[in-house]
Amino acid sequence: MKKLLFKSTSESFGSTTTTEHSKINVYDLNLFYGEKQALYGVSLGIQEKEVTALIGPSGCGKSTFLRTLNRMNDLIDGVKITGKIVIDEEDIYASQDVIKLRTKVGMVFQKPNLFPMSIYDNVAYGPRMQGIKNKKALNEIVEESLRGAAIWDEVKDRLKTSALGLSGGQQQRVCIARAIAMKPDVILMDEPTSALDPISTLKVEELITQMKKDYTIVIVTHNMQQAARISDKTAFFLNGEVIEYDKTDVIFSTPNDSRTEDYITGRFG
Numbered sequence: 001m002k003k004l005l006f007k008s009t010s011e012s013f014g015s016t017t018t019t020e021h022s023k024i025n026v027y028d029l030n031l032f033y034g035e036k037q038a039l040y041g042v043s044l045g046i047q048e049k050e051v052t053a054l055i056g057p058s059g060c061g062k063s064t065f066l067r068t069l070n071r072m073n074d075l076i077d078g079v080k081i082t083g084k085i086v087i088d089e090e091d092i093y094a095s096q097d098v099i100k101l102r103t104k105v106g107m108v109f110q111k112p113n114l115f116p117m118s119i120y121d122n123v124a125y126g127p128r129m130q131g132i133k134n135k136k137a138l139n140e141i142v143e144e145s146l147r148g149a150a151i152w153d154e155v156k157d158r159l160k161t162s163a164l165g166l167s168g169g170q171q172q173r174v175c176i177a178r179a180i181a182m183k184p185d186v187i188l189m190d191e192p193t194s195a196l197d198p199i200s201t202l203k204v205e206e207l208i209t210q211m212k213k214d215y216t217i218v219i220v221t222h223n224m225q226q227a228a229r230i231s232d233k234t235a236f237f238l239n240g241e242v243i244e245y246d247k248t249d250v251i252f253s254t255p256n257d258s259r260t261e262d263y264i265t266g267r268f269g
């Protein structure tokens with residue numbers, strides 16, 4: 001088995017240890033879009049209840065990697081994957097149950113993508129699909145999820161109005177509530193604040209920081225300050241490879257690899 005970046009059972013970090021106890025373990029992952037290879041031998045362990053940031057220049061494979069964690073790439077024709085991803089001891093590509101996987105590993109996208117329905121119905125959508133019909137149970141899930149996404153107070157008096165009438169920042173927090181409503185363990189976020197103004201961005205960042213007590217969060221961001229502010233660990237991707245993966249303060253203060261340093265200091269990308 002390939003060596004992994006990170007040892008999960010101790011505070012010793014480095015590139016030579018294997019890990020059995022990470023929430024997510026990725027082993028020698030390669031991904032091809034048809035003939036074109038987009039990920040090369042990615043191996044890393046993602047810790048439970050931490051925020052892990054994926055950074056790197058445009059086109060380096062961050063989103064592709066993120067999508068492998070809940071098999072969203074399965075939806076793209078011609079994708080081939082080798083290697084292994086284990087979440088909670090289960091090889092996610094060996095299991096057939098993609099719906100169960102996507103319940104456990106939720107996703108929030110770059111642009112808020114709410115359905116043209118009420119705020120309530122957006123958040124209740126997933127639980128209803130799972131067969132929850134009881135009104136009291138749904139009410140509880142909707143309130144709990146909106147509270148969990150720090151948007152309850154702003155929307156509690158307008159739950160039955162269209163979600164599309166909310167501001168972009170509010171919509172993105174409802175998207176996070178919609179993800180929370182599925183009771184996931186892991187939440188993947190693909191540049192969740194890139195379409196938001198600075199104040200909404202700050203709110204979502206505060207929310208992410210609060211959420212890590214309950215969830216394992218993996219976030220793609222182009223914003224170096226954001227990665228530095230909110231993440232515990234950072235992986236630097238370049239041309240489909242993980243160049244360096246370490247505690248965020250190490251990546252941003254004393255990176256090992258000159259390419260990481262060049263990127264975070266703005267010398268390229």
Ligand SMILES: Nc1ncnc2c1ncn2[C@@H]1O[C@H](COP(=O)(O)OP(=O)(O)OP(=O)(O)O)[C@@H](O)[C@H]1O
Nearest residue numbers: 033036038056057058059060061062063064065076
């Ligand atoms: N559906 C697809 N079909 C073919 N190639 C793709 C597809 N999606 C991504 N790619 C290619 O895979 C590579 C990695 O893309 P990806 O979107 O993962 O990078 P990224 O680091 O997330 O970029 P960005 O920061 O610009 O979002 C790029 O060369 C991209 O063109």
